[in-house]
Structures are given as structure tokens and as C-alpha cells.
Amino acid sequence: MTTTQTGLGTYLERILKRHGRDSGRLVQILRDVQAEFGRVSAEAMAILAERLSLPIGDVESTRDFYSFLTSEPTGTYRILFSDNITDRMLGNQAIFDHMARRLGVSRGVVSADGLASLDYTSCTGMCDQGPAILVNGMAITSMTLRRADQICELVRSRVPVAEWPNEFFRVDHNIRRADMLLGTDFTPGSALRAAVAMGREAYLAEVKRSNIRGRGGAGFTTGVKWEAARNARGDARYVVCNADEGEPGTFKDRVLMQFYPERVFEGMALAAYVVGAKLGLVYLRGEYLYLKAPLEEKLSELRAARLLGDSILGVDGFDFDIEIHMGAGAYICGEETALIESLEGKPGRPRIRPPFPVSFGYRGQPTVVNNVETLCKATEIALHGGAWYEGFGTKQSTGTKILSVSGDVERPGIYEYPFGVRISQVLDDAGAKNPKAVQISGAAGQCLTTREFGRRIAFEDVPTAGAFMVFADHRDMFEVARNFAHFFQHESCGFCTPCRVGTRIQAGIMDKIAAGHGTQYEMNELQHLREVMRTASHCGLGQTAGGAIADTIAKFREDYEKRLARKDFEPAFDLDAALARAREITGRDDADSRMLSDA
């Protein structure tokens, strides 16, 4: 970009105006700056800081926290490959290498002409139709070498992404099993009408009666959360929809946001009705940028139908509207207090809890944060009542649960079951081929083996936020765990010592084992590290970051042991490799310039 300082100021002014010069919208502002200029430069930061009356360090702090915001220019075409283990199993690395060759770029380096940059990114939530990539933030699914060639051609001909073939951007719902939520037609407004007919108290009583628990993973009782937010003291109340679906292997919220948005928005309005919120915020992960425009259109329709806005359904004082906030590439923002920090324009570092968001949330006010799926389920309770709802699932886990099934199955996609379904049933329905393991609830979840396939999906047995990644018997579970270890290192927010440093040490040890330098010593180190991270970390990320490794060591030890050196210890430091630079400088490569291996 050759924009001069004043030109830059004019452009930034336009962006600032769009966001009402609200420093609380800093993440949104920086996203727009990044989209416009391909980076957030030091000059841009200085201007933004001045005009938003923020210390420049605070702007820098936010910019540097999010993966999609950069200080240096990215390529005009910024291509990011989703790097979940499921993408790897579908061959993303070969396609990446192919594309890098064709475009003449290396990983993380912008091509000399500034045209393209290529890198990996954390799971983009397209595990059932991978390998997936993002081009300038837009999702492209089902990558093949052929498609990679087509994209290289489009890049070289400088065709704007908006003019690329539509089929590249096709995202299927892949709904394979629909139950009470996915299989039932919904008339917008019907749930709200039912709730309003009952009245606030009666509807809340139904929600509590249903015993519905949060679908984001923690399983907190929704009715209790709503009641607490309603009862908390505050000047304003907020309803936040957590659509920051970042857990590797999860993609059901993407399907709900794309194909069932009326349910989601109406669920938010129901929560608002109960707690008395005027504003709802959807925190949509940055990877789902392609959903933003259609969702905003949907919001306009709902406003036109008087299902959002002032005096909804003619109820005096029932004023509620919804804004969509975009994430910018940070898994940790799925944690509700980190999400709120991000909504406030700050880096997504989890807060100290208590206080919980129900009493001290968005802008310090009582805030309900619910998962996308939970909000959808709230509409069912309005329509059919708590007793009816309670009739599905198990006693402690009522209703149905949507699973995102991916990996080694014939039919990857979305499966809705009443809670209590056995793992084996899901495997059969999805057409799993010789499964040896299932990773439940993502990288942060647990790894189950064939012996455990009789267990049930339920809060009281195998709890899950929805991810269900299947690994056939030829898969190497060490590589699965190593992929997760790098994911956690990349996504640790850096706030607390055990997670910030521990995830990096952990990934380093996994790499050492992968390189064939690991011994029994490293196996013990991993387990010790896991205990420190689990017991001392500030939030769930660090507490669970060693779980997949501990599980796979316990259950698939052979996948580790086949790599271990038969020694008590091998140093990580390789003296011969360290001499490589000296050899290069001196132009030597004779025997005396090498460390002889003692083998």
C-alpha cells in the first residue's frame, strides 16, 4: 500500500466512524484495518490510539494477541491451511507443499512480489469437508491438488477472491442424523410467542424444570445461570452467544449458525426476555467470516418482522437487539471471560473467577454467556415445556446433543442423538472403519479406546462439547497427541506460567520424541508436566493441555515406545547440528569438522 500518512488517516477515520469511535470495538476496528491494508502498521496503531484515546501499548497488546492481525504485511492473497489432525489425515500437508512450490513461497514468508503468503492455522471447523483453507478470511473446503492448482492460477492472475468460483466456498451441512432440534421445522417467533404467553417467571420455571445444561462443555445448568443474571445487581444486562467454536474437531455450531440462525437468535431473545437484557452479542469466530453477511441479513429480517427491536411482539419494554462481533483467531476466546475481554476490545485473557459473568460480565454488567446449541434448545423448551424436554436423554443429561463426527468414518458430519447414546452406536451410524480410538470433545477432551466404546455420551459419563474424531487402527496416536500439543502451544494466551511455558516445553518434548531422541525419561517428563499444568493453570486451556498426551501414553503406549531411543537419556542438544553453521562459514565439510556419532 502506498497510502500516505494523511491518506491512511482518512481511511482509518472511515473505519472508526463505522464503529462509532468506540474503543470497546477495538478488535472489530483492527479486523477492518487488517482487511483494508493487509496489516495493522505501527503508523495505523499510533493514529488509532490517538483517536480512540487509548495508550498505544494497549492497541499493540490487542493487535499482537490475535493470529489474524499482523504488524507486517501479509500477501495480497493470504492463504491459511487448517491444521487440525483431521486435515492432516486428509492430506493437507501435501497440498500445502504443492501450493508453496507452485506459488514459490515458503511457509510464513510473503512472496517477493507481495502477492501471496502461505501458512498453517488452527482448526477452521471444516473437519467433515477438509482439508480446508482460508483465503483472505474466507473458508474454502474440500481441497485437492486440482483445486490448489486452480487457486494458484487465480492468485497469479490476480482475480479478486470475490470473483472466485462459488463452488470453492460451498460449505455443506452434512446433517446425517437429525432429531428433535435439527429435524423439526421452526417458525420464527413461535417460541417467543409461547414464552410471552407464559410470562417471564413461568418460562424460567420451565427452563429450570427441563434441567437443560450448557452445551459448550462445562454443563452448567442454564436455568440457574439465567436466574442468577436476572437477580444480579446491574445497570444493564447482556446476552452473549458464544459462537467461538474453536475446539479442534467441533463444527456443529457452524451448522446451526448457517442453517438454523432463527433458532439461535430467538434463543438469545428468550434469554433476554428472562433476564431483562436489551442487547445481545454474537461472538462469531473469525474463521466463520463467510457467515457474517448472511447472519446480518437474517437479523434485518427479524427486525422487520418485529422479532427484534423495540417492544418485541408488542410487549411493552421488551426491547432487544443483536450485534455480531467477529473473533480474530484465538482459541482461548471460547472461554467465556476471555470472550468478554475480547468483546471489550482487549486481548482474550481469561479473568479471575469469581466474579462470574452472571454478576460481572460484559462491561462489568450481569451477562449470560450461552453456547449456540444451548440457545437453540431454549426455543424447544418455550414451545414444548420443561417436562416434555426432560423426557429426552438421561436423568442428568436431558434433551439431545449434536455431535461433530470426523476422521476415519464413511459419513463425516453432524449427528444429533438423545443424550446417553453409546460411542459404538455413533461409530456404527457414521460408518467408522476399524476404529481404534475416538477423541471426544476435541484436543482438550479425552481419548477413548475400543474397550470404552460401550460408554455413553452424557455429562455423567463421557461429557462433550460435541467433537467426535475417529481414528482407524492404522493411525498413529502419538502424531495425534503431537498435533494437539502444538495446537495448545500456539493457543496458550500466555497469562499464567504453567500454561505459557508448559505448553511450549511439552510440544518441544513431543518433537524430541518424534525426532527419535526421546527416551523413557521424556515419557516421565510429559506426565509430570501434565500434572503441574493441570493443577496450577489459570483456566481450562492449561488444565487440559496435557490430557491427550496422558491419555495416549496410557492407552497407546506402543505408538510412543516405537520411537524411543534405547538409552536412559539422550540430550536434546545435538552438537553436530550445532556445528553446521560453523562449517558453512568456514566452507569445511571434512571429517574433522564433524562430531562422530558414538554409535
Next chain:
Amino acid sequence: MNEYDKFSLDGRPIYFERGQSILEAALAAGVYIPNLCHHPEFKPHGSCKLCTVKVNGRFGSACTIKAMPGQEVASDTPELNGNRRVLLQMLFVEGNHFCPGCEKSGNCKLQALAYDIEMLTPHYRHFYPVREIDATHPDVLLDFNRCIMCELCVRASRDVDGKSVFALAGRGTASHVVVNSPSGKLGDTDFALTDKAASVCPVGAILSKRVGFAVPIGERQYDVDPISAQASARQAEEA
């Protein structure tokens, strides 16, 4: 303080005032719980995790958990001290800490805790990060090699000095303290040696210029008494 407001710390009764955290109450009672990011004048931060204790069997930070009557708190146990040793080792390998040449040696809380908890080696592979030194300010030297991300300077400058000279930027191990000026240099801020933020650093990342080893090594704060003994000494003085 009333008779019922007490909890048990490693079997000893600790009386507390309502609103105090477990850490505050313990320190006030002269019982030391290791800590680095805590400072009595600032709100609890809870990031270093050195003060991790077990409260009624559950792990948590003593600095952020409110003291409650009847709590059973375990702190000085082989398990918890073992974990603290690991946390200290993590901090040592994450930065570049060369104690023998550091002006803070002997007054450094990180070093003092490492001695006290008997951290004999860094254990993990050093990261050897490339971090900058900022000597642009006339009176103060910033050496980020020693920074442990406790954010005490960030908090002091924002909450006490009203200057917001520092901020924590980046993510994960790329986290780093930045200076709030367009150049990113301390010399271009209104930072002063008299600022609270100039004196809160528990390690040697923020140092006063032209002061070098005025007190010889061996006679410094933690050379004389271990850090764990200072809470009880302070309490004895006050009593």
C-alpha cells in the same frame, strides 16, 4: 476479627479479616506462601501460580481465593513445593537469567524463591529468547531478558502512577511487555524514577541507572535471610 474467622494452613490456625485472600491472611499472620506476582498494594493478579495451594483438597491460587472460615489449606507440602519448583524452572528457562552478573542478585524474588524451594537446576531446555534492552531513559534501564510477565509494572503505572507506561502484548511464549510510546522506547515516555512502577519489579527487569552493587552481594536482602523467613520477621517487628 472474630474468633470464628479462622482457617487452617498446614494445620496452623490463621485468623483473618473478611475480604482477605488466603495469601493476604497468611502473610499478615507471619506465615509465608511463595508468591511472585502478588503485591500488597495491588489487586490480586493470579498469573505466576507460585502461590498455588490446596483448599479443601482442590488446587487454587492463594492470592485470588478469599479466606473463609473452616477452610483446610495445604501449602508447605512436598507435592506443592515440587510443583513450585517446576514453575520456577519454567520461569528460568523462559527468560535469560544470569544471576552472577545481575545487579538485582540478592534482592531478586525469583532468585530468592529458587534458593528457598531448592531449585538446583533449570531442568528444562532453555528457550534463549532474543529480548531487547532499552537504555533510552536517562535514569532507568529496561532489561526484558529478566522479565517474568507478572505485570506489576503494568499495574503500578496504570493504577498508581496514572501513566500506563507499560502493557503486556503478544500471546503464549511470545508474550512480552511493551512500552507505551510510538517508538516503543522508555525514553519517549514520561516515566520517572520516582514512579511506583520503577520500584515494583520483583526481578531485575527495571533497574535504576548509575547504581551498581552499592550493597555488596552477600549482604543483600535475601542473602541475609531466606525469603520465606521475611514474612515472619516482618510480623514479629510489627507485633
